[in-house]
Amino acid sequence: MTTHIDVERVREQFPALSRTHRGQQVVYLDGPGGSQVCQAAISAVSSYMSRGGGNLHGVFPTSVETEDILAQTRQSVGSLLNVPAEEVAFGPNMTTLNLAISRALARTWQPGDEIVVTELDHRANVDPWLRAAQDRGVTVKWLRVDTTTLTLDLKALTDLLSPRTRLVAVGLASNAVGTVTDVRQIASMAHAVGALIAVDAVHAAPHMAVDRDALDADILLCSAYKFFGPHVGIATLRRDVFESLDIYKLQPAPSYIPDKLETGTQNHAGIAGVGAAISYISTLGRGATLREKLVTAFDLIEAHEEALARRMRQALQDLPSVTLHAAAEGVRKTPTIAFTVASRAPREICQEMVDQYGIFIADGDFYATTLAHKLGLGQVGGFVRAGLAPYNTSAEVDAFLDALTRIVKRGS
Template identity: 55%
Template sequence: MKITETTFPITEVREQFPALKRTYHGKPAAYFDGPGGSQVVKSSIQAIAAYMENGGGNLHGCFPSSWETEEIIAEAKKAVGDFLGVQTNEVAFGANMTTLTIAIANALGKQFQAGDEIVVTEMDHRANVDPWLLMAKDHGLTVRWIQVDTETLTLDLSDLNDVINEKTKLVAIGLASNAVGTIIDLAPIAKRAKEVGAWVAADAVHAAPHMLIDRDQMGIDILLCSAYKFFGPHIGIAAIKEDIFKDLEPYKLVPAPSYYPDKLETGTQNHEGIAGIQPAIEFFASFGEGETRRQRIESGLVKIEAYENSLATRLREGLAAIEGVTLFEADRSVAKTPTIAFQVKGTAPEKVCKIMAEEHSIFTASGNFYASTLAERLDINKTGGWIRAGLAPYNTFEEVERFIQAVSELK
């Protein structure tokens, strides 16, 4: 589907994001830093404020603000269930994806023994690598790596049957690279994991704003994402299959619930933040049609993805035409999120970002974005990492042209 600003309701979309009214040095701010955290939709901001203004309350109380808090959490989990294709009793909230993954890894490690193996990848954000490496170290597990093909910027699956074998207990995989945008070919990895009885733990933090996710259909057992990447608050989300969740033994206080999903939600949760999750998910559904929220999310994401990809295609083409710009991306046959990583010859990535902000009011970021193994394999850490431009449904073609022009003017 090809879509443009004439067929996408960009004016209405932008009106829903108060941050877009910001100016910097007298120019409208253009946000290209979505992969690091999106701007927040107005309905989510309003829900957060309303919760706090009406008087929040902790759980299990005999008063209205406590009951209302419990209802808000329940409604948020229903929305997440529709967003990820999971049951509401499989959803847990936490501070962020990293914290949740560490807790889950610690708990799962109790079920493994020395000699068992886990698999991680060279493409992933370290939040879906290091918690598993630490767990493996604690329990004497062997770690195997799915390597990245540095020429194609995809995972090398040529020896998949050896990497994932009868000793494998868990495979940790990202659905999309937060650095270079490659959408991972998950199907053969999940299929091989199931053949040997291994669990699949998937990092959907970068993918969730840009593609429809159906945990069970995709062969995932443990799925994690973060609402602040899809127009909501800073809340981590875990969706763990019920048969795994019921046996999970996370660290917790003695009086805390021992039933799932509550047993993973240690301490008092960020209730006001949780109040902002459902409106963020409803933003996706607002673009779609159908009798159920899941159907509206699905059809809505098709439109969002098409629009974002149109923007990304123009940005990639524009940057590729500039002398001295090197793009780090898979070829056109590989599906990608609207995330573009590049370098400019002779100008350090951080300096590029400063010039973009100070001279053009364009906000974009540099570094390795915790995809440090990929950065090492591509040998870009010594040159300051990548410049990363990420697109969201509130970006415009005019902003893309501003971005291209700004890069072309770099000296």
């Protein structure tokens, strides 16, 4: 049985990895903002367009083929997230889908009801709920992040919940610092008071096997452009929640799930690419079913990425003038490395890395604005963030660490 990823074989499936910048081979460490796209997804998008696309509900072949692609991709996403295909909806991105879901769900809220959001999350799983609460006169409570441990203070959640709590929104993994949150525990606490739980799995989905029902989530969202596919958002809602949603939609549009959430014409070519990206991931694993192959693939992906991430974190901790922003060793994390360099703006570090070494890393608060503010980084440019993917190599980690060491020494 395969016990590790053949990185060179993986790299062959990503055409973008051949890119150079100023004569140097590009090192892509910007995966947390969006992965590179695998050849299977590129080919699926191109094939759909070149064969002729068609809108839905027609009798002609391109329409029928499009409906088949959507059905097949729902099945694939169902295997990815371990949910029924009919509970999978597509949209432009996670944020747009969550705005639609929050607006619809809030129609059942009353003044005096309460919701809980967190200080660790990307604003895509905060602001849609804040705006919905504002529209309905609902009280917002914030679950604190411990700025020392970079984890949520789950003990404080007990005091935030009440019989008036309608929803808890939480991220499975922080897109800024990588902390993986115990969503199952939060869901248990939320359900005990009759509240729903909405989970942002955008940052988690590229790095680990996600099981919506094992997490006990009522709503879970992710985006294919983070796991080697095109820019397509994905939402999956538990059937009873989904069917009860009074979605803002056009009158003639379907009122049944999942179509009622897919307002307007979808990105059919992109959805074809989503299915192909999931199929590609499955080739890295083993098993009798697509789900089994995906789970074993993510076990290998996580092991590969964590080994590289551990080296990076340790080296950064040993580098003078560098502050690593990460949870403790025993806390599960994605391979997302956030750090700051004393007396240097994050943008300056990123600019030198790309200009001099061809290394692509990013700077900013990455829409985790509350976390950045609480860490005192909101006004100084946020973090520098590097992230790992299955196509990253040990040599690339060495190149990153060598380049950063040179930059830090020059600036000291």
